Amino acid sequence: MTLPILPTTGVGSFPKPGYVTGSRGRLDESSRRATKEFIERQEALGFDVLVDGEFYRGDMATDYYRALGCPIADWTRSYDNRFWKKGVVDRPLRRVEPIQLEPFRYAKNLTERPVKAMLTGPTTLANWGFNGHYKTREDLVYAWAEIVREEARDLVSAGARYIQVDEPAVAERHWETDLFREALRRVTDGLDVYTITHVCYGEFPLVYPNMPYLPVDQIDIELSSELDLGLERSSLLQMMKKDPLTNYKDVAVGVIDVRPGVGVEDVKTVTKRIRTALEVLASTDKALRRIWIDPDCGFRTTKNPDIAYKKMEVMMEAAKEVRAHL
Amino acid sequence: MVLALERRASSLRGRYKMKATLVGPYPRIGSECGDKLRKELNRSYEGADNAELVQSLMKDLTREVVKEMVSAGVDLPNCGLISVHDELTWPLEYADGVEFGGMKKIFHTNTHFREAIVNDKIRRKESLLGDLFGTALEVHPTVKVEFPGPYTMAKHSVLGKDSPYRSLEELAEAYAKLFREELSELKGVSLVQFNEPSIIALGTRSENRSMVPELYRKMLNGLNLPIALWTFYGKYSRELVDMLLSLPVDVIGFDFVWDPNIDDLLSKTSHGKGIGIGLIDSGDRGYVQFEALDQILDRLAKLKGYVDLDKSFLSSNATLEHLPRDYARRKAALIGEATRRINQ
Numbered sequence: 001m002t003l004p005i006l007p008t009t010g011v012g013s014f015p016k017p018g019y020v021t022g023s024r025g026r027l028d029e030s031s032r033r034a035t036k037e038f039i040e041r042q043e044a045l046g047f048d049v050l051v052d053g054e055f056y057r058g059d060m061a062t063d064y065y066r067a068l069g070c071p072i073a074d075w076t077r078s079y080d081n082r083f084w085k086k087g088v089v090d091r092p093l094r095r096v097e098p099i100q101l102e103p104f105r106y107a108k109n110l111t112e113r114p115v116k117a118m119l120t121g122p123t124t125l126a127n128w129g130f131n132g133h134y135k136t137r138e139d140l141v142y143a144w145a146e147i148v149r150e151e152a153r154d155l156v157s158a159g160a161r162y163i164q165v166d167e168p169a170v171a172e173r174h175w176e177t178d179l180f181r182e183a184l185r186r187v188t189d190g191l192d193v194y195t196i197t198h199v200c201y202g203e204f205p206l207v208y209p210n211m212p213y214l215p216v217d218q219i220d221i222e223l224s225s226e227l228d229l230g231l232e233r234s235s236l237l238q239m240m241k242k243d244p245l246t247n248y249k250d251v252a253v254g255v256i257d258v259r260p261g262v263g264v265e266d267v268k269t270v271t272k273r274i275r276t277a278l279e280v281l282a283s284t285d286k287a288l289r290r291i292w293i294d295p296d297c298g299f300r301t302t303k304n305p306d307i308a309y310k311k312m313e314v315m316m317e318a319a320k321e322v323r324a325h326l
Numbered sequence: 327m328v329l330a331l332e333r334r335a336s337s338l339r340g341r342y343k344m345k346a347t348l349v350g351p352y353p354r355i356g357s358e359c360g361d362k363l364r365k366e367l368n369r370s371y372e373g374a375d376n377a378e379l380v381q382s383l384m385k386d387l388t389r390e391v392v393k394e395m396v397s398a399g400v401d402l403p404n405c406g407l408i409s410v411h412d413e414l415t416w417p418l419e420y421a422d423g424v425e426f427g428g429m430k431k432i433f434h435t436n437t438h439f440r441e442a443i444v445n446d447k448i449r450r451k452e453s454l455l456g457d458l459f460g461t462a463l464e465v466h467p468t469v470k471v472e473f474p475g476p477y478t479m480a481k482h483s484v485l486g487k488d489s490p491y492r493s494l495e496e497l498a499e500a501y502a503k504l505f506r507e508e509l510s511e512l513k514g515v516s517l518v519q520f521n522e523p524s525i526i527a528l529g530t531r532s533e534n535r536s537m538v539p540e541l542y543r544k545m546l547n548g549l550n551l552p553i554a555l556w557t558f559y560g561k562y563s564r565e566l567v568d569m570l571l572s573l574p575v576d577v578i579g580f581d582f583v584w585d586p587n588i589d590d591l592l593s594k595t596s597h598g599k600g601i602g603i604g605l606i607d608s609g610d611r612g613y614v615q616f617e618a619l620d621q622i623l624d625r626l627a628k629l630k631g632y633v634d635l636d637k638s639f640l641s642s643n644a645t646l647e648h649l650p651r652d653y654a655r656r657k658a659a660l661i662g663e664a665t666r667r668i669n670q
Contacts (some may be wrong), residue, residue, distance in 0.1 A: 073614070074650035075355050079429065079438035080411045081367040083355060086650070088614060128436050130614035172434045174529060201429050201438055206529055225428025229443070233484060259429060260371045303371045 010051035013298030025063035031055035052107035117160035121167035171202030212248035220252035222296035246287035254296035270318035346665035351407035356651025399662015405462035414439035445486035475520035476501035502545035526560030583643040600637030
């Protein structure tokens with residue numbers, strides 16, 4: 001399949017419809033139904049590369065801990081009214097069985113369009129739980145890298161052409177960038193597929209100089225609030241303008257704010273965000289062809305399926321509008 | 327129980343002893359009331375008309391967490407701060423001139439703050455404390471007031487295109503004025519604590535700290551309130567310790583978890599301040615061990631040589647929100663018990 005200019009995609013999740021209950025990393029009948037409906041919606045809206053909606057997930061990190069048999073602690077707050085349950089590494093990490101394989105196979109078989117295979121990255125898995133076993137950070141992060149690499153190999157064997165490794169923790173320990181990069185290399189090294197890492201809500205200026213060297217084909221970055229600030233006010237956009245990431249990688253630009261309580265943007269706002277992104281990242285035709293359009297993060301945080309669906313519509317409308325005037 | 331009452335009685339007579347305290351928001355959920363609040367807040371995001379119920383649950387939960395802290399042996403709790411979006415920019419919800427922009431990580435953690443975008447002159451709309459401080463006082467007579475500090479708030483803000491402030495210094499001073507107005511209306515409070523992680527934490531949110539002494543001098547000049555400044559998420563140098571101990575405040579909180587060598591720096595410094603001994607790991611670095619009481623007591627015994635424990639506070643290094651509620655409760659009890667023992 002040939003992708004158009006400014007290909008459109010999702011980041012991963014979608015709010016669970018009311019009929020999806022109790023899915024904590026397992027694809028059950030209700031999450032199969034939701035996946036099918038979500039795939040059909042993306043097709044109808046014209047998304048180029050689809051995501052499965054992650055209806056089977058409890059949490060992007062906790063599910064991995066659970067799948068490996070680690071104890072799960074009670075809720076911890078991330079911000080406002082968002083919580084997750086931290087897993088506890090209390091033993092050497094060993095994969096018991098594939099974690100993402102079944103959901104990927106199911107979604108892939110629902111459509112002729114490409115579906116991204118989703119993985120949580122080793123640094124994020126290490127940071128978002130408690131370490132009660134490994135003596136060093138390196139030991140912990142590399143142990144997770146081995147688990148995620150096994151997952152990635154299974155997904156490639158199952159026909160994945162796009163593998164996304166979610167690493168929202170990229171900037172948390174900005175002094176560990178070398179560790180982050182090496183862990184990601186251990187996951188992606190030798191995979192003969194298009195690889196992506198998704199990053200969001202971080203202090204990106206601290207890690208931006210290292211982003212060109214990350215061992216993936218595409219960096220998918222949450223950017224809508226920076227695009228709203230504009231080039232004059234955003235230090236990140238200024239760094240990007242000076243040394244565009246598109247000189248090195250494909251870049252998926254997050255242009256839809258998915259935080260809870262944020263209303264549905266109008267098409268004009270999102271069109272402006274995309275045009276600002278192009279001003280910053282697409283100084284040449286080659287650079288333009290490296291840019292993808294997607295939301296800041298998974299839609300699940302919007303909490304509301306209707307709002308999320310409207311946001312998807314707005315994003316597609318804005319992408320269409322910008323494409324028409326290129 | 328008898329000892330706890332003796333301690334409280336002693337405190338009320340003004341005979342100082344080391345006190346147990348906590349830092350930042352206390353975990354919200356992990357109880358029936360907290361879980362109900364989470365569900366109702368989710369419903370409100372989905373459009374439910376339940377503002378009154380949410381407010382009522384917040385008050386109930388505030389009473390619950392303050393009681394929980396006190397029963398764990400915490401002498402000087404805060405109000406739990408269970409209503410705040412995050413620990414860094416929340417007072418600006420009570421101010422004009424600012425809107426909330428993008429969300430970013432709070433330093434090295436998977437907790438997030440909203441970047442404040444300043445577009446106009448900062449003005450206080452109403453008391454920054456909100457209703458829940460009063461609710462906390464209903465269940466305990468001594469509750470400390472706790473805010474993010476003006477320097478840290480400025481470091482987590484962006485000057486919008488219409489901002490009347492042209493620099494970080496000017497913005498920090500505007501925030502300091504906001505707090506000065508608030509402080510001038512406070513009477514009879516046990517302690518007002520400003521959290522300033524940006525003074526020591528790593529990263530771009532912690533540069534240009536040379537402005538801090540003048541900022542605090544201007545903010546506090548002429549006010550007669552007991553003030554603490556708390557630092558966490560980083561390490562200290564000799565110069566930094568000297569700067570902190572020169573500030574016009576009564577207590578300086580140090581992060582003994584991130585910087586185990588802070589003892590050495592303090593041992594070489596002469597000062598008359600109380601010290602916030604942030605010795606109990608809040609879990610922010612990803613470890614969840616529970617400290618041994620004997621080890622805490624040994625460490626405190628060592629500190630007795632160069633820290634005036636009668637003026638000082640034992641606490642977690644940072645907010646216990648990095649932990650689930652049941653773990654936080656155990657940590658609070660550890661702080662309470664260690665304080666009780668060292669005071670014996």
